[in-house]
Amino acid sequence: MRVENVVCPFCGCLCDDIVAEVEDNRITAVKEVCSSGRSFFLNARTEATRPTVDGKEVEWPEGIDAAARILTDSACPLIYGLSSTASEAQRKAVALADVLGASIDTTSSVCHGPTTIGIQNQGEPTCTLGEIKHRADLVVFWGCNPAEAHMRHFARYSVSARGKLTPQGRRDRTVVVVDVRPTASSRKADFFLQVRPGSDYEVLTALRALLKDETLEVTEVGGVSVAQLADLLERMKGCRFGVIFFGMGVTQTGGKHLNIAELLALVAELNAYTRFTAMAMRGHGNVAGADCVLTWQTGYPFAVNFARGYPQYNPGEFTAVDMLGHQEADAALIIASDPIAHFPRRAADQLRRIPTIVLDPEVNLTTQEAQVVLPTAIYGVSAAGTAYRMDNVPLPLKKVVDSPQPTDEQVLDWIIERVKT
Amino acid sequence: MIGIINGEVYDPQNGINGQVRDIWIEDGKTVSGESVDRAGAEIIDASGLVVMPGGVDIHSHIVGAKVNAGRKFRPEDHRDHVRSRTAVTRSGSGYTVPSTFLTGYGYAEMGYTTVMEAATAPLVARHTHEELEDTPMLDKGAFITMGNNHFIMKCIRDGQREKARHYVAWLLGATKGYAIKIVNPGGVENWKWGQNVGELDDEVIGFGVTPRQIITTLAWINDELGLPHLPHIHGINLGQSGNARTTVETIEALEGRRAHFCHLQFLSYGGEPGKRVRSGAAELARAVNEHPNITVDVGQVIFGEATTMTSDGPLQYRLHRLTGNKWLNDDVEGETGGGVVPIQYKRSNPINAVQWLIGLELFLLIDDPWRVFLTTDHPNAGPFFCYPQVIKLLMDRDYRAEMLQGINRRARRSALLAELDREYSLYEIAIVTRAGTARSLGLQNKGHLGVGADADVTIYSKLDDKEAMFAKPHMVLKDGQIVVRDGRIVREHQGRTLYVAPPYDPGIEADLRTHFEECYTISFDNYPVAPEYLSRSEVIPCA
Numbered sequence: 001m002r003v004e005n006v007v008c009p010f011c012g013c014l015c016d017d018i019v020a021e022v023e024d025n026r027i028t029a030v031k032e033v034c035s036s037g038r039s040f041f042l043n044a045r046t047e048a049t050r051p052t053v054d055g056k057e058v059e060w061p062e063g064i065d066a067a068a069r070i071l072t073d074s075a076c077p078l079i080y081g082l083s084s085t086a087s088e089a090q091r092k093a094v095a096l097a098d099v100l101g102a103s104i105d106t107t108s109s110v111c112h113g114p115t116t117i118g119i120q121n122q123g124e125p126t127c128t129l130g131e132i133k134h135r136a137d138l139v140v141f142w143g144c145n146p147a148e149a150h151m152r153h154f155a156r157y158s159v160s161a162r163g164k165l166t167p168q169g170r171r172d173r174t175v176v177v178v179d180v181r182p183t184a185s186s187r188k189a190d191f192f193l194q195v196r197p198g199s200d201y202e203v204l205t206a207l208r209a210l211l212k213d214e215t216l217e218v219t220e221v222g223g224v225s226v227a228q229l230a231d232l233l234e235r236m237k238g239c240r241f242g243v244i245f246f247g248m249g250v251t252q253t254g255g256k257h258l259n260i261a262e263l264l265a266l267v268a269e270l271n272a273y274t275r276f277t278a279m280a281m282r283g284h285g286n287v288a289g290a291d292c293v294l295t296w297q298t299g300y301p302f303a304v305n306f307a308r309g310y311p312q313y314n315p316g317e318f319t320a321v322d323m324l325g326h327q328e329a330d331a332a333l334i335i336a337s338d339p340i341a342h343f344p345r346r347a348a349d350q351l352r353r354i355p356t357i358v359l360d361p362e363v364n365l366t367t368q369e370a371q372v373v374l375p376t377a378i379y380g381v382s383a384a385g386t387a388y389r390m391d392n393v394p395l396p397l398k399k400v401v402d403s404p405q406p407t408d409e410q411v412l413d414w415i416i417e418r419v420k421t
Numbered sequence: 422m423i424g425i426i427n428g429e430v431y432d433p434q435n436g437i438n439g440q441v442r443d444i445w446i447e448d449g450k451t452v453s454g455e456s457v458d459r460a461g462a463e464i465i466d467a468s469g470l471v472v473m474p475g476g477v478d479i480h481s482h483i484v485g486a487k488v489n490a491g492r493k494f495r496p497e498d499h500r501d502h503v504r505s506r507t508a509v510t511r512s513g514s515g516y517t518v519p520s521t522f523l524t525g526y527g528y529a530e531m532g533y534t535t536v537m538e539a540a541t542a543p544l545v546a547r548h549t550h551e552e553l554e555d556t557p558m559l560d561k562g563a564f565i566t567m568g569n570n571h572f573i574m575k576c577i578r579d580g581q582r583e584k585a586r587h588y589v590a591w592l593l594g595a596t597k598g599y600a601i602k603i604v605n606p607g608g609v610e611n612w613k614w615g616q617n618v619g620e621l622d623d624e625v626i627g628f629g630v631t632p633r634q635i636i637t638t639l640a641w642i643n644d645e646l647g648l649p650h651l652p653h654i655h656g657i658n659l660g661q662s663g664n665a666r667t668t669v670e671t672i673e674a675l676e677g678r679r680a681h682f683c684h685l686q687f688l689s690y691g692g693e694p695g696k697r698v699r700s701g702a703a704e705l706a707r708a709v710n711e712h713p714n715i716t717v718d719v720g721q722v723i724f725g726e727a728t729t730m731t732s733d734g735p736l737q738y739r740l741h742r743l744t745g746n747k748w749l750n751d752d753v754e755g756e757t758g759g760g761v762v763p764i765q766y767k768r769s770n771p772i773n774a775v776q777w778l779i780g781l782e783l784f785l786l787i788d789d790p791w792r793v794f795l796t797t798d799h800p801n802a803g804p805f806f807c808y809p810q811v812i813k814l815l816m817d818r819d820y821r822a823e824m825l826q827g828i829n830r831r832a833r834r835s836a837l838l839a840e841l842d843r844e845y846s847l848y849e850i851a852i853v854t855r856a857g858t859a860r861s862l863g864l865q866n867k868g869h870l871g872v873g874a875d876a877d878v879t880i881y882s883k884l885d886d887k888e889a890m891f892a893k894p895h896m897v898l899k900d901g902q903i904v905v906r907d908g909r910i911v912r913e914h915q916g917r918t919l920y921v922a923p924p925y926d927p928g929i930e931a932d933l934r935t936h937f938e939e940c941y942t943i944s945f946d947n948y949p950v951a952p953e954y955l956s957r958s959e960v961i962p963c964a
Binding site: 095126131135241275277291296298306313 | 495515614939
């Protein structure tokens with residue numbers, strides 16, 4: 001059987017033109033897909049798996065009971081992850097946090113959390129990816145490497161994509177990469193500006209100063225000559241429609257949200273000359289959805305705490321790394337994420353110490369350390385749901401094959417029921 | 422079976438003006454008193470209380486991409502405005518841009534039971550519906566922005582009105598939308614080139630069509646499809662001095678076709694372009710009075726915090742430049758755009774004071790309450806929970822005079838408002854907040870209490886202070902169930918999503934597939950919002 005227009009939930013590109021071949025309830029081939037997506041679809045687990053409690057297989061009601069007990073016994077539970085699950089499950093996760101008085105945080109806090117803070121300071125001139133495909137004649141990638149991290153981004157949206165005002169694709173665009181080292185992306189660019197690590201803020205400020213016709217009394221900023229910066233700025237002012245895509249090279253290096261606020265200020269100011277936009281290169285398939293859902297239910301996109309009965313927001317306090325690192329969280333529910341593999345040592349160690357529940361289709365470092373593992377179906381492969389692309393366009397994830405596993409949404413519903421009684 | 426007995430009923434649709442009546446409810450509908458078995462009925466004694474249909478809001482920005490972007494970038498709006506969870510309700514936060522649950526509770530606690538989301542870009546309609554599912558207490562629907570849609574503009578350019586008609590029908594069904602929304606027709610497309618339109622006959626770049634053609638074509642389509650609501654128009658030049666002229670021209674351009682003009686206050690500015698804003702309320706009220714094909718809502722300014730959010734990209738950029746406040750912009754491929762800018766309306770500010778005056782003048786100068794409705798264009802001119810304050814301004818001349826004394830002196834000196842003695846009656850308030858809006862929306866089961874109506878009922882204590890009276894109803898029933906007592910939620914209720922599904926020629930789908938391949942970054946098949954997204958819904962029939 002052939003299934004068309006499948007949405008790949010792997011990364012923030014959410015390519016929705018995938019063709020999957022299915023035989024005997026297995027995906028045997030995928031077309032129009034990048035190597036990450038191919039490996040995601042072809043290795044998706046579809047066989048039945050039972051929950052485990054303390055490493056022993058149990059029936060589902062027992063697993064749910066164990067999870068609910070851990071959460072209700074906890075004085076300060078933490079719910080974390082959410083970027084690789086569907087918005088339907090994200091909505092339930094926030095509902096559970098509300099009932100428990102828990103903290104809830106998403107993987108945003110260790111990738112584009114600073115972007116959110118930058119936006120809260122400065123605003124965000126942006127657009128959907130189709131506007132870039134059809135209009136953008138100047139595309140800047142700053143601190144990101146889509147050639148390796150978002151492999152079809154160039155072809156579908158930003159570089160070689162052929163649009164109405166860009167009928168010749170790549171030839172109709174000027175492509176600039178700003179990064180601390182040459183990358184697979186910089187090799188595809190017309191111009192590469194190599195900045196000294198940690199000096200993005202200075203370089204962005206220099207561009208803003210030049211935009212205001214200030215004279216810089218230096219010849220280089222952050223390893224880039226002022227002449228190069230002036231040239232980039234002229235291209236920015238002179239283009240028809242420009243965009244800066246930015247990634248963790250600016251969000252997670254010195255300055256963090258200040259880098260982003262500066263970048264967004266520059267982009268806003270360029271609109272006095274031409275149309276200019278910015279977009280965060282969101283990593284996980286539905287991390288943008290996690291931001292959206294938390295925001296519409298609580299008012300805030302990440303780092304939310306319900307201990308007082310209402311949502312409070314404080315990155316640095318209610319973010320997962322901090323709740324764990326300060327040894328405040330005394331139980332954790334991890335949904336579709338592997339924090340033990342990615343968190344700083346102190347936070348990961350605390351996660352090993354406290355009772356932890358994991359909802360995940362796959363085995364990972366965190367499931368290996370968890371007290372309760374609840375193996376769920378895979379959204380976009382064996383469960384339908386909704387995911388939000390990096391530009392916040394929501395797409396329907398298909399159920400391509402059947403799975404005996406319940407979805408994250410169902411499991412969270414069971415836990416909520418159990419916790420309430 | 423519930424009986425609300427001995428209440429002073431205001432049901433303008435059925436001509437009931439404060440007479441004592443009993444209302445009987447069964448299975449979520451109002452039923453005739455003659456046929457009911459009163460023995461087992463739950464009786465609500467409404468003696469000395471005012472009974473009205475549940476409020477119906479015709480224009481409010483409560484959910485979707487733009488609203489959520491506003492929430493996300495305004496934590497300062499939420500911090501001091503929170504609501505704790507209870508046994509029956511969820512928690513939340515937000516003042517001008519409250520979280521979805523708070524929005525539902527806030528409306529219900531004010532006696533409103535139906536609210537229309539004023540602008541949804543079709544591409545992100547799925548997001549709107551996800552949020553509507555998390556907006557409890559209310560029946561609701563979403564208006565779909567079409568005034569800068571490439572497919573429609575191509576059809577107009579090529580003289581293919583019929584094809585545009587089928588497309589609009591398809592689009593409303595695909596997005597589960599309720600009405601055609603037009604925002605700055607052509608101007609939002611031109612903003613993608615850093616430009617705008619200023620006149621009805623300006624050209625849309627790349628299409629060679631005009632705002633006039635877009636408006637008249639969509640008004641024609643609205644009539645042809647027999648949609649329950651009118652085309653819902655936010656015209657050109659919103660927020661700019663001198664726009665009263667182009668707004669009147671837009672009304673005239675319709676040549677008698679029916680339409681609704683939203684937040685007219687923002688489109689009733691006299692004076693010269695680029696110069697000081699003056700009230701154009703008299704001019705607009707005259708035009709509305711002379712054109713029975715038009716309904717309007719006001720968009721009354723409330724002094725205090727607000728968040729401007731529209732699909733009008735160039736307007737939002739202008740507001741950013743004017744105020745220096747942070748700015749969100751979001752251009753949507755092939756369809757529309759939008760932006761968000763926080764703002765504060767100050768009594769002492771001459772422009773804000775004139776905006777406040779214009780809203781009230783429109784209310785008092787437009788003769789027919791069935792054609793002028795109460796909104797604050799939430800949260801653009803102020804938050805929805807300030808409606809009771811507006812009601813008091815309309816009903817209480819002395820309060821109005823007192824407020825007038827507090828505004829910018831220069832604005833006050835030239836104010837027409839000082840001469841307007843009219844006071845709204847409870848009957849008229851019932852029209853501008855529910856009966857009239859339900860009629861303009863084409864919701865035959867709402868805004869009244871006649872037999873067969875949805876049993877959405879609000880019971881108010883009869884107080885001299887009308888703001889206090891309307892801020893905290895004694896009781897609210899939704900679908901025949903008591904959901905609010907003494908102004909607090911006692912029961913969470915999932916309302917319906919109302920949408921239209923006009924028939925269209927499936928033959929256009931081939932064209933649409935090509936259009937999607939050329940214009941979009943998502944496939945045609947992944948665009949429509951599946952019925953599963955709506956847990957409770959009702960298709961409102963077309964004529």
